[in-house]
Structure formats: C-alpha cells, structure tokens
Amino acid sequence: MIKRSFVVFLLLVLGVAVYEAFRQAPFGQNRIGDVENPQSVSAFYLKHSPETLHTANSVTAIVVNFRGFDTLGEVTVLFLAATGLASILYRRKEEEEAAEKGHLPQRIQLPSSVLVRTGAKILFPLILMLGIYVFVHGHLTPGGGFQGGAIIATGFLLMFITYKRFNVNHNVLIWLESLSGLAFVLTGVYGLISYGSFLQNTGWTGRLNDLISGGLIPLIYIFIGIKVGTELTNVLDTLLHTKPRRNE
Amino acid sequence: MILLILLVVLAVVLLAAAVYATIQKDLLYAVLATGVVSLALSVFFYLLQAPDVAITEAAIGIALTTIIFIITIRNTTRDEDKYSEDMINRFKTEKE
C-alpha cells in the first residue's frame, strides 16, 4: 500500500509537470505564423505542399517527401519488428519441416458460422480494394500507405480468423515485402543520382488534385502501402501460428 | 453546444475505458476496453482536424492492436489474478 501511494504521488507530480509544461503552448493558439513568408517549418510545409509539390494532402507531402527519411526509418522499424517477432517465436525444426509440407500447426480459430464465413468471403475483396484505394489516393485524400496497408492487413485478419485453412503464400509475401522495401530505397537513390539529394522528388509534379500529381509521392506511398500491408500480415500470421506448448 | 457536449462525453468515455482497462481483472474485457480507448481517440483525432491520424488509429489501434492482444491472452492466461493455469482449462475462469 505504501508503494502504491508513493507511485500515485510520483505520477501526480509528473502529471502536473507535463500539464504545466504543455500549457505554455496554449491549446488552439496559432503558432504556424505567416504562410507566405514562412518562419516555422509548418508554414513552410503548408506553403510548398500545394505550390511546389502539387500535393493536396500536406500530411502526405510531409510524411513522404519533406520528412521522407523518417518514413523510411519507420518502415524499417516495422520490418525489424516482424523480423524480431519471427526470431522470438520461430518454429522448431520439426515444425518447420511440417510447415514446408503444408501441415502448419493448428492456428487459433474462433468458431464461425456459415453466415460469418460467407460474409467474410464477400467482404475480403472489398476490404482489399478499400485498402488499395486508400493508398493510391494518399496524396489527395486523408489516408495513405500506412492506413491502406493496415486496412489490407485487417482483410487478411478476417480471413485468418474465419477460415481454418486460409493460408497466405509465404513466397509471395517475402517477394512483395522485399521488393517494395527495396523499391522505396531505390526511389531514394534515384533522387540521389539524378538530383543530388536522397529521396528528392522529380521536377514534374502535375496539377494539384489530379490523381497523377505530386511526382514520386504517390508511387512511394504505393510502395509503403504494399510494404506495410505485407509486414502487418506477416506479424499476424506469425502470432496466429504460435501454438501453446506444454513443455519446452 | 451539442458538439462541446460530444467532446466532453468522448473524454469521459476515453478515461473511463482507460481506467476500466487498468482495473478489470478479466483481461479479455480489459483488452476490449483498450479498443474502446482507441475508438474514442480516433473520433477525438477527427474532431481535432486530423483525419489522417484518425484513420491510422482506427485501422491500427482498434483492429490490429486489439487482435494481437487477444492472441496473446489465448496464449497466456485470461484472469489477471491467476498467473498460471492448466493449459487445457485456459478459458475457464473458476477459482482454484
């Protein structure tokens, strides 16, 4: 009990400190400043996202172009998490052999009725299409590679939990994963070779609010979408196939 | 006025779900409560003019995070006070 009240006291102190520090930046205050003569980074981004990059969604412009290097790192974090997950929960040799023959360890399965199974079958392509739509239109509307990728992963999740025998083809997954990640890096290298700066956008950026606009931004967001979708599906697949064992 | 009330209600739902997630002993319900936190958060983001973040939180926070928690609970124990259970009776919650 003493420990618990000490913890509560500590937390209250921390809470007051954080709250007071953030009150120095009042809620709703305009800290962006003049957009025409940008002093802050946000104003600069808001100015150049429509003017130079011709990208309607300025969050996308920031994520993919202005701070694209962060996003490359973030995709890497996801990739490393999938790798780490696989290394932590890797299957033992006999299971590996069984998996190669197609006898995967039994997946966790929730009981599902005919209605659910039929519904899942109908929904699955729709969810995939929604995901693809979201990342193809990432530069025009809210959403993009991460959101689209996550939506695709939810589609696969639906199939995983309703169908016992639904399995993704691991070879296809690995190919998509590797190639989309590589394509992201290579687009960066393309900028380095032709314009002298890693991840730099092409000079041609089209017209604002066209589907094909923003130069390389939609292309990169498609790569990110595929990468994130396969990566998340991979994570779910690994987790769902871990089978509780009695002894180890 | 209605929208202000909506924000207040959202904040209350958010915090109530968070507290529930912390004190609930049945971990399955606690995990579902974190899903509710994500849901309320996602609406919050939308009202704060961040639709991109709202969609991300909806897809990742509500769906994927909740499901990986549920998978973990199925692989461990469901009752917070029973740290280890017989593997076969994992989903029965009767006291020892």
Place this chain on the structure above:
Amino acid sequence: MSNYQEIISQYRPLLEIIVYGSAVALILIGLYAVLVKKHLVKLVIGLSLIDSGVNLLFVGVGYVTNHTAPIFSPGFETAADKMVDPVPQALVLTAIVIGFAVTALALSLVIRLYRHHKTANVEQLNRLRW
C-alpha cells in the same frame, strides 16, 4: 460546421483542459498500470495506453482554433493560412506505427515468457536480479 468552430473558440480554456487533461490522464493511467500491475499483459496494456496519451498530446498541440484539416481539397486551394499544423500529425503517424511495432514485439516476448515460466506474473520472473 460553423457552429462547431464558434463553440470551439468560445470555450477554448475548457477545451484545453479536456484535450491536454485527457492526454496527460491517459499517460498517467498507463504509467500506473506499468508500475503497479503484475500481469505481463496488463503491463503491455499500460504501455499502449501511454502511447495513446502521447499521440493525443501531439494532435492537441498541433490544433489551431477555427482552422481546418491540412488538405487542399478542390475549392480550398488557397486556404493555407486557415489550416491546422500538419507537422505533429505527420509525426504522430510515425509514432503510431512504431508503437504498434513495439507492442507486437512485447506481446511476443510475453508469449515466450509464459511458455518458459508457466507464469505471467512479473514478480515471479526473478532469475535476473542485481
């Protein structure tokens, strides 16, 4: 929509308490769970609550009263000085995905710990003490 914006500018201090307050409260609730609770899954739930709180703080800091989402949709191409700060939103996208990655890794560790120790109590994991 105009009604909504009017109210927001009228009740700014209250909204500050609501947004910043719930963000900080979420962080504190999560920290409490991490520091006090003993079940491994509960610790990870606490971590994900902390992440949620930080994300809310990010978006709250980026908000500007009466400004719209930073998207130049058709008809609003010249509204750049009437938009909320897009930078925290972009950062929080990164933070959410990274948070998910860490949560997934943490949960896989929980599964493995449970398999080895047959317990999910953090106090019974005491093979490594100072």
Place this chain on the structure above:
Amino acid sequence: MVVSPVHLIAAPLAAAFLIPLLNKLYRDAARVVPGVVFLYNLSVSWILVNRVFRSGPIVEVIAGWKPPFGINLVMTPFSAVLVMLVSFMAFVIWLYGFRFKRSLKGGVVMYYEILQMMMAAGSLGIILTGDLFNMFVFVEITGITAIALTAFYRDRDGAEAGFKYMLLGSMASVFLLLGILLIYTQTGSLNMAQIAERMPAVATGVKVTALIFLLISLGTEAEMFPLNGWAPDAYSQAPSPTSAAFAAVLGVAAIYALARVGFTLYDHGTVSGFLIAMGFLTMLFAEMAAITQTNLKRMLAYSSMGQMGLAMIAFGIGSEAALFGALFLIINHAIIKSLLFMTGSYFIYNLNDKRLRALNGIHKRLPYVSFLFALGALAIVGFPPFSGFWSKFYILTAAGAKQMMPLIIGILAVTVIEMTYYLRVIGRIYFAKEESEPASHKPSIQALVAMTSLAVLIIVLGLYPDLIAGFLHRASMFLLDKQTYIQTVLHLS
C-alpha cells in the same frame, strides 16, 4: 556517383530488405551480405572522414529541402570519428561472428544477421542525423533490434532480459517523444541547429522540463545510473557478438546523443553538474556491483556501465582536454570491451559455464585467447603501455586543470575497485588450479583475425597515441563550438 553520408544508412537498409530474397537463392547469403555492406560502409566512412578533416563538416540534405525544413545528416569532425569507429567495430564484430552461429538452422541465422546489421545502421543514424525526430526513429530502430537480439536465445532468461529492456526502452521513448514535442511547441522546429539557435528565447520552465525528459530517455540508452537496470541482463543474455556490439556500437551512439543534447541543444553549463554527478554515481554503483558478480558476462556488463559513467563525467567537465579524453575513452571502450566480450565468450563456449569460478586455470587450454583477455583486462583498467591508460590520464588531467580534487580522488578510488576484480579474474585464469577437461572448441580463423586485430590496435594506440591525437583534438574542439555548427547547418552556400 559522389560518396555521401546517406550511403552509410541507405546501403544497410537496402541490404536488409534484400536479404530475405537472396537467402532463398543462396543459402549463405544472410551471412555474407552484412560483411559486404560493412566493408562498403567502412570504405565510405574512410573517404568521408578524410574529406571532413581536409575541408570541414559535411551537411547532407535529404529530399532536396534545405536544413531548417528538411531532414539533414551532419558529419562534423566529432561525429566523423565516431562514424569511423562504429563502421570499423561493426565490421570486426561481423567477422568475429561469421562462424559463430554455424550451429543454428537456416532461417534463424537470417533474422539474427538482419537485426545485427540494422543495429549498426541505426547507431550510425543516431550519430549522423541533424534532426531531433529523426533521431527518435533511429533510437527506435536500435531499440527494437536490441530487444529482439537480447531475447534471441531460447532459454528462459533471454526473454526475461528482453522484456525488462523493452519496458525501460518504451518508457525512454515516451519521454523522448514528450521532450521532442515540448521543444517543437516552443521553437517550431525539429532541426537541431535551429533549435539551438532559438533555445535561448524559450521560457526556463519548459526548457528544463524538456531537458529532464531528454536526459531521462537518452540516459536510459546510455546506461545512466538509476535507469540502467536493463544493461547487465541484456549484455549477459544476448549472443556474444551482440554483447560486443552493445558496447562498441550502441553505447557509442547513446553517449553521443547525450553529448549532443548537452552541447548543441542546450548550453553546456546547464548540464555540466548533473552529468558529473550522475556519471560518478553510475561509475561508483557499476564498479561496486561488478566486484560482487559471479558471472563473467555480467561482470563485463557492469564494467561497461562504469566506463559509460566515466565518459559522462568527462562530458560533464566539458573542457577541450576533457572532451579529448572522453573521445579517446569511447574509442578505447569500444575496442577493449568488444575484445573482452569476444574472448570471454570463448571461455564460456568451452566451459559451458558462465561463472567466474569455472575459469580456473583455463590458460592451459586456450592459451592465446587467455592472453588476449588478460591484455584487454589490463588495458581497460589503464595500465601504462596500453591505450586505456591514455584516456584515463587525459580525463584526470582535465579534472585537475579545473581543480576538481574530490572528483579525481573518487575516480582513482573507483579505478582501484576496477583493478581488483579484473586482476582477480586474471589470477583465476593464470594461477588457479585447473579443474576440468581439455578444450573442444578452438576459435575459428575469422574470430582469431578479429580478436588479434583489436589487440594490435590496443597496443599500437597505447604506444603511439599521437597517431590519432591530432584528429581527436580537432574533433573535440568542434563539439564545443556550437556557433560554427549552427552556421554550417543553417547557412548552406
């Protein structure tokens, strides 16, 4: 194509994405590719270091947006030295571990190699980046790889150490995010140079809160005293090449990030006292804990923590001479501690026993490895002919120049503790009576090459410290010169 700092990060990333594919075509691809990448990185950083010392700092613009607006990589003389060190150590550790995991099966080796490679890439990113949020992303990359590698072995303690690390690491990243957000709200920027420029105008309360958050988070990574609970477990449970990499790659990046916050973002005077105090506490606590350890790798882990504490003290003193000592110490620590972990793991591998007691008389069975271990132990304590002597000597001189007598006495006292337990281990290896059967695992040729080259470096740097002293002096002067950093980054020609 012109060589630039971004190659150092892009090459490992591309390779990491490619390895799963290559591994399908050629079984040993996962083993070979990281070596090729590290070799490439080594040559790139050699070219870049030469360029930096000849014609001044390099500022690499990413995505074509000039520094305050886009992300940028900065290679100052100081970070150039560290980049060179990390690239070199990553290569040596890869060489050492080349045959180490022969016993493991196909897919698992691939995971291991990818994670190990990305740990080096993430550390390079932390050192190179000039953007605060980008640093957070790289901290997360190293964090995730470190957690996964700690939990790599399937015995029970690995997962436990990994979980501990994960808890502390997540807390650290939450505080890092809060600190970054606070700084962003006040300065409207994420670029370190611009933040440094605008920092004086920020209200003190917010500034100090942000500083505390940043110190908590980076202190966790740099094994600062109350936050270093993860370190001994992680070091002792991880595979041996990873333990070496924790000291030689991750530790270097973490201590540099801490120095960066202290020297560039904030004024050095603000953090000076705090760093000296925490550094000394870290050192004292670590060496006291080390002397009671019965497990070889844990002992080495605590000793590593002690070295980090000494480096913090040196950064806290903050004169040019102290920074020179700190830089020398970081280099020494990376080289010597990796050598100790490498040799130590061969003892453990042979004895199948991590306890110190099992080491009795092992020099008869592994004479060369024992010799290298003893050399490393003597060097890290600071015996004169080896390189470890110079770093301690310079730090003590710097403390003396600032009239910090209690600090000098304290460091010397702690060094005596350090000497005690290292000599005790050497005594066990050479003079205790042998108990068990002969060796079955001789070191592989690659491991021998790796360990020997490190040992040669220790001796050469010990005998001729002037070989690198000129570079290190210029590097440490640059870290102190905040205005030049701001000018170079913000006003590109």
